[in-house]
Structure formats: structure tokens, C-alpha cells
Amino acid sequence: MPAELSPIEKAKFAAAKRASDMVESGMKVGLGTGSTAAWMVRCLGERVRREGLKIRGVPTSTRTAELAREVGIEVIALDEAGWLDLTIDGADEFDAELNLIKGGGGALLQEKIVATASDRMVVIADPAKEVAHLGAFPLPIEVIPFGWKTTRNLVEEMLEGMDVLGREVGLRMSGEAPYRTDEGNHILDLHLMRIGNPRQLALVLNQIPGVVENGLFIDICDTVVIGHGDGRVELRDVTEGTLEEGRVEFGESENLFRDV
Numbered sequence: 001m002p003a004e005l006s007p008i009e010k011a012k013f014a015a016a017k018r019a020s021d022m023v024e025s026g027m028k029v030g031l032g033t034g035s036t037a038a039w040m041v042r043c044l045g046e047r048v049r050r051e052g053l054k055i056r057g058v059p060t061s062t063r064t065a066e067l068a069r070e071v072g073i074e075v076i077a078l079d080e081a082g083w084l085d086l087t088i089d090g091a092d093e094f095d096a097e098l099n100l101i102k103g104g105g106g107a108l109l110q111e112k113i114v115a116t117a118s119d120r121m122v123v124i125a126d127p128a129k130e131v132a133h134l135g136a137f138p139l140p141i142e143v144i145p146f147g148w149k150t151t152r153n154l155v156e157e158m159l160e161g162m163d164v165l166g167r168e169v170g171l172r173m174s175g176e177a178p179y180r181t182d183e184g185n186h187i188l189d190l191h192l193m194r195i196g197n198p199r200q201l202a203l204v205l206n207q208i209p210g211v212v213e214n215g216l217f218i219d220i221c222d223t224v225v226i227g228h229g230d231g232r233v234e235l236r237d238v239t240e241g242t243l244e245e246g247r248v249e250f251g252e253s254e255n256l257f258r259d260v
């Protein structure tokens with residue numbers, strides 16, 4: 001008997017399942033990171049096994065690479081792929097313009113490189129990720145370890161002149177030690193509460209020496225697939241609004257729930 005998923009996991013699964021159906025044989029696909037993206041990787045693995053779907057996946061983290069291989073997806077490096085047809089990834093927040101905060105899982109640098117090297121980026125999300133203004137979720141920025149405290153001071157100084165509500169900057173920890181990304185860098189989490197001008201902030205952050213990349217994805221996402229706990233899914237596009245409303249059946253995928 002498969003385990004019963006929580007409503008939030010069902011919502012994530014529904015979004016992931018709908019987005020995985022957008023993938024066609026022959027595609028090179030960017031594989032995101034996080035719990036929602038993990039569902040998408042499992043759904044794609046199932047299509048590979050059941051339908052013989054032939055894809056090559058470019059993972060955005062070592063975690064995702066491991067899972068992709070485990071479920072039978074051929075994994076290649078971004079430089080081998082060159083350019084991707086589609087990237088599917090989760091997000092921490094999205095707004096009406098489909099601008100995003102990403103990096104809650106610490107993979108924002110590779111996620112941004114992969115999404116930018118794709119014809120299309122589809123974000124998969126549960127309804128709680130939708131916000132009127134970005135910033136309630138702490139904005140992650142990836143910084144190199146050398147002089148990270150100096151970099152943090154520069155970030156704090158810069159925030160003084162920005163249209164944000166909060167200005168606290170914290171070093172992300174993993175137990176007793178600073179968190180390390182796949183690239184060996186640290187993450188600073190910026191508690192901004194509300195970001196007045198995400199586009200400007202994204203540009204200014206990347207001017208600071210020591211900042212490698214920030215978690216604001218501006219004009220990168222093309223479509224958001226919002227999943228609900230009862231199986232409903234909505235596809236939303238920045239120019240056309242709601243493109244489709246449909247439903248995902250959970251029954252067909254019960255075997256996927258078994259291992260989670």
C-alpha cells in the first residue's frame with residue numbers, strides 16, 4: 001500500500017507531473033533542484049522506463065544528478081549539451097511577472113546558468129509560492145569563501161540605498177560549519193521582507209566583488225505550472241495569463257509514492 005502524501009506534496013507532485021508531460025523524445029532537458037524538482041525527475045524516469053522516452057538531462061546539482069541516474073535518465077554535462085530545449089525547476093517565490101526567488105536549496109548558481117541556456121524555463125510550484133511582492137522568502141546569494149565577511153559588509157552597505165523593508169544578512173550554516181554549494185562557495189541569506197525593485201537589486205548585487213550570483217531570476221521563467229493538493233493544475237504565462245487548467249490523476253503514479 002503506497003504511503004499517503006501530504007496535500008503539499010500532492011500539490012508539488014501535480015505540478016511536476018504536468019510539466020514532465022511537456023518533455024518530448026530527443027530533448028535535452030535541464031533538471032532543477034529541490035523537492036518539487038525531485039518529483040519531476042521521478043516522473044521523467046517513469047516515462048523513460050514505461051514509454052522509452054529518450055532524453056538527456058543536465059542536472060543543476062549533485063543531488064539531482066544522483067536521482068536522475070537512479071531513475072534511469074541519461075545525464076550529461078551542460079557543456080556537452082551546449083543548449084537545452086527546456087529546463088524544469090522549482091522556485092521559492094514567483095510574482096505576477098514570473099520573476100522568481102530561487103536558491104532555498106542552495107543550487108541557485110547552477111540553476112541560473114542552466115535555465116539561461118534553455119529555450120524555455122518552466123517553473124513548478126505549489127500555490128504557497130505565489131506572492132504579490134518578492135522578498136518574504138530570504139533571498140540567497142552565492143559568495144566566494146575568500147573574504148566573505150567583507151562581502152557581507154558590502155552587501156549590507158548597498159542595501160541601505162535599496163527599496164527593501166528588511167536588511168538582515170545571515171550566513172547559511174550546515175550544522176556547525178558554513179554551508180558549501182556544489183561550487184564550494186557560501187550562501188548569504190538576505191532577509192528583505194519585501195523587494196521594491198527586484199530587477200535593480202539583481203543588477204546591483206552582482207556588481208559587488210565576491211558575489212558570484214543572486215537568487216533573483218528576472219525574465220528567465222516563461223511558464224509556471226501551479227499544482228494543487230486535489231490534483232488541479234494551472235499553467236500560467238507572463239504575457240497571456242492562464243493558458244490551461246487541468247487535472248492530474250494520482251492513481252496512475254502510486255508506485256512513485258512508494259519510495260518517498
Ligand SMILES: O=C(CO)[C@H](O)[C@H](O)COP(=O)(O)O
Nearest residue numbers: 034035036090103104105107
Ligand atoms: O531553488 C531551489 C533550490 O536551489 C528550489 O527550486 C527551491 O528552493 C524550491 O524548493 P522546493 O521545491 O523544495 O520547495
